[in-house]
Amino acid sequence: MMLQAAFVVVGVIFFAAVVLAVFRIVRGPSILDRMIATDMLVATLICALAAEMVQHEHTRTLPVLLVLAMTAFLATVGVARYVTQQDRPGGPRAEGDAAGTAAGADAARDDTTSGTAAR
């Protein structure tokens, strides 16, 4: 009985952690903050699934843990490849910095006349 109450407390703490992570995903301010919070959310989810397995004494979700541990990093790596200064709060566009406006949008990458020439 005591142990069941302890599992409830553990679940509440995990829930609080997830709520805080979702708060950071919603607030941002940059895409990197969102990806860091997403990584942490997945790690918390893995721990919470393990706690659920201990509570209900089964091992059915072990493959889920394995797949999450294997693939959670792919989204973060994909997004991190394409972060630009425009994603920064108060970034070049907000500052009106001419050098920075060429930095970001992938569309401007091949546009040698407008973007990089201005630099």
Place this chain on the structure above:
Amino acid sequence: MSAAELLDLGSVLFLFAAALLSLAAGVGIVRFPDPLSRMHAATKPQILGLVCALVALGLQAENGATVAALVPILAFQMLTAPISAHMVGRAGYRTRHLRRDLLIRDELADAIDKAHADAARHDTEPDLPGLVTDEDTSDWRP
């Protein structure tokens, strides 16, 4: 108190540790000021929290096969968590997603300065694989 009850108690204690580490990461990710320090907070449940949760599972395991299934979970997490952290930190430094006033020491800037100094001495382009300075980020290609 029987052995099974002791194992249950141990499991619950390890789960508490995992939950508190997750909560600490959540608080850190909300309260810390810039992506680099938030990365530091977010790694808590990724390794140590996962280890605690897996130990709690292992204490409840009825056979060796279950314990053996826990090892690759930890192994893959240990392999992949540094990859994403590296990519996020690299992208964050390049695109200046960091607050320099909070840095006590920036060793990467020292390396960049050294590369530029070496290049100037030999009259060549600086050899900076994967490194882009603040002035150069405008034409950075992913």
